[in-house]
Amino acid sequence: MARHVHLLCLTVVLAAAAAPAHAIFHFDFRTDMVSPFDGAYSRHDTWRRAALASNARVARHAASHVKALGKKGGNISEAGAVGGTEGHWITVAVGTPPQPSKLVLDTSSPLIWAQCKLFDAAKTKQVEPVLDPSKSSTFQVVPCGDELCRAGGQHTNCTNNKCMYSSMYANLISDGVLASDTFTFGMEHDSVAAPLGFGCGTLAGDGLAGASGVMSLSWSNLSVITQLNVPRFSYCFSRFGEGKKSPLLFGRKANLQKYKTTGPIQSVPLIKNPWNEIYYYVPMVGISYGTKKLDVPVESLVLNKDGSGGTVIDSGSTLSYFVKPAFEELKKAVMETVKLPVAKYTVKEYQLCFELPHGTAMEKVEVPPLRLHFEGGAEMVVPRENYFMEPGPGLMCLAVGVTPMMFFPNMISNVMQQNMHVLFDVRNTKLFFAPTQCDKL
Numbered sequence: 001m002a003r004h005v006h007l008l009c010l011t012v013v014l015a016a017a018a019a020p021a022h023a024i025f026h027f028d029f030r031t032d033m034v035s036p037f038d039g040a041y042s043r044h045d046t047w048r049r050a051a052l053a054s055n056a057r058v059a060r061h062a063a064s065h066v067k068a069l070g071k072k073g074g075n076i077s078e079a080g081a082v083g084g085t086e087g088h089w090i091t092v093a094v095g096t097p098p099q100p101s102k103l104v105l106d107t108s109s110p111l112i113w114a115q116c117k118l119f120d121a122a123k124t125k126q127v128e129p130v131l132d133p134s135k136s137s138t139f140q141v142v143p144c145g146d147e148l149c150r151a152g153g154q155h156t157n158c159t160n161n162k163c164m165y166s167s168m169y170a171n172l173i174s175d176g177v178l179a180s181d182t183f184t185f186g187m188e189h190d191s192v193a194a195p196l197g198f199g200c201g202t203l204a205g206d207g208l209a210g211a212s213g214v215m216s217l218s219w220s221n222l223s224v225i226t227q228l229n230v231p232r233f234s235y236c237f238s239r240f241g242e243g244k245k246s247p248l249l250f251g252r253k254a255n256l257q258k259y260k261t262t263g264p265i266q267s268v269p270l271i272k273n274p275w276n277e278i279y280y281y282v283p284m285v286g287i288s289y290g291t292k293k294l295d296v297p298v299e300s301l302v303l304n305k306d307g308s309g310g311t312v313i314d315s316g317s318t319l320s321y322f323v324k325p326a327f328e329e330l331k332k333a334v335m336e337t338v339k340l341p342v343a344k345y346t347v348k349e350y351q352l353c354f355e356l357p358h359g360t361a362m363e364k365v366e367v368p369p370l371r372l373h374f375e376g377g378a379e380m381v382v383p384r385e386n387y388f389m390e391p392g393p394g395l396m397c398l399a400v401g402v403t404p405m406m407f408f409p410n411m412i413s414n415v416m417q418q419n420m421h422v423l424f425d426v427r428n429t430k431l432f433f434a435p436t437q438c439d440k441l
């Protein structure tokens with residue numbers, strides 16, 4: 001399947017004079033991501049909005065997962081108005097001559113899409129930058145019946161002889177036509193250009209907090225990874241809200257051994273779910289809080305034959321999500337361990353909050369790390385700042401929620417991966433990770 005898409009891309013390369021044909025074979029570059037958390041809002045507001053958007057995102061994901069699994073029960077919760085404060089974005093250049101587009105990095109999106117000036121913009125809130133395809137000599141609409149259109153699966157279809165796409169992100173929907181154009185990634189002295197199929201369309205719902213689209217790094221047919229046959233990539237998220245850089249690396253630049261880590265490099269297998277080929281699953285088999293192993297049945301953590309359950313590693317959500325049996329055990333352990341009063345007033349997006357002593361910052365509170373155990377013995381140590389947030393004055397809230405439905409996997413969010421260099425070795429289906437000071441990488 002991937003081979004077909006790849007072949008098609010080669011054809012497009014030959015057609016697109018601006019893209020050096022060797023580029024797709026060496027998709028090596030490094031860039032810094034911009035965090036949505038270094039923006040316009042106060043620290044408390046940022047966390048609150050992030051949680052709201054995260055919950056909306058996971059509800060949407062759950063709804064399409066249920067559809068993919070052929071089960072009943074997809075119910076999208078209405079999350080209210082929030083600008084999508086989700087995910088980190090990078091600036092890429094699209095077309096010939098290049099036009100800038102800010103794309104949110106997402107390991108759990110089916111396809112790449114960007115806002116386009118193709119349609120009547122009346123119904124939508126287009127946020128600059130918006131692509132103008134009429135100004136690009138390499139822009140092409142993907143015809144109906146094209147391999148790329150078929151590769152879209154449930155996310156594309158043919159309507160009026162056009163290949164239409166539709167994709168959800170957090171609490172917005174983007175739809176339009178599937179197109180192809182040259183994308184240029186990286187900095188001027190270190191850039192790579194390649195042709196990519198992408199959704200060129202408009203948004204319905206709230207904006208993307210300054211970004212203009214999504215760059216899919218998932219396992220799906222239409223991601224950057226599959227279309228360009230990228231063997232591996234890595235990212236390293238700095239602590240949010242501190243204005244520090246978060247690197248994103250591709251191809252031969254992605255190599256944990258080349259960089260200083262602050263702990264051992266560990267690895268776990270990456271698992272593909274035949275029922276939903278978007279997500280990267282990892283075999284989590286247990287959870288500990290400090291030294292206490294939580295009493296969670298392993299069956300509620302592993303991927304089942306019918307495609308339900310399992311654990312996904314995700315770059316886009318802010319809160320992490322555990323299935324109910326795991327969440328309840330974690331909540332119990334946290335309440336026993338954290339010697340603070342449980343807050344009577346709770347920000348509704350969070351399930352458990354503590355009252356901080358007057359005048360004490362969250363950073364001053366000593367709590368043990370959360371530990372995620374994987375098949376084969378690898379262990380991910382999650383320090384306090386990666387699973388607690390401060391969404392209101394004097395409130396310390398657990399940045400872990402309950403999965404919206406039983407079939408849905410546990411989800412390891414980007415906050416949980418802060419200051420960790422995470423490498424997706426897609427070709428060898430392995431995930432490597434090592435604690436790292438991301439701004440020093």
Ligand SMILES: *[C@@H]1O[C@H](CO)[C@@H](O)[C@H](O)[C@H]1NC(C)=O
Pocket residue numbers: 075076077
């Ligand atoms: C979906 O969820 C909403 C709010 O949680 C609820 O009011 C509604 O009845 C649910 N719909 C279905 C079909 O379950």
Ligand SMILES: *[C@@H]1O[C@H](CO)[C@@H](O)[C@H](O)[C@H]1NC(C)=O
Pocket residue numbers: 001004147150151152153154221277
């Ligand atoms: C991937 O692409 C192939 C061929 O184009 C198609 O048959 C398959 O259904 C696609 N997979 C998904 C999950 O959409």
Ligand SMILES: *[C@@H]1O[C@H](CO)[C@@H](O)[C@H](O)[C@H]1NC(C)=O
Pocket residue numbers: 156157158159164165166175176
């Ligand atoms: C086809 O796609 C368009 C745009 O995504 C959507 O509005 C329409 O409902 C889809 N139709 C079918 C039959 O899936």
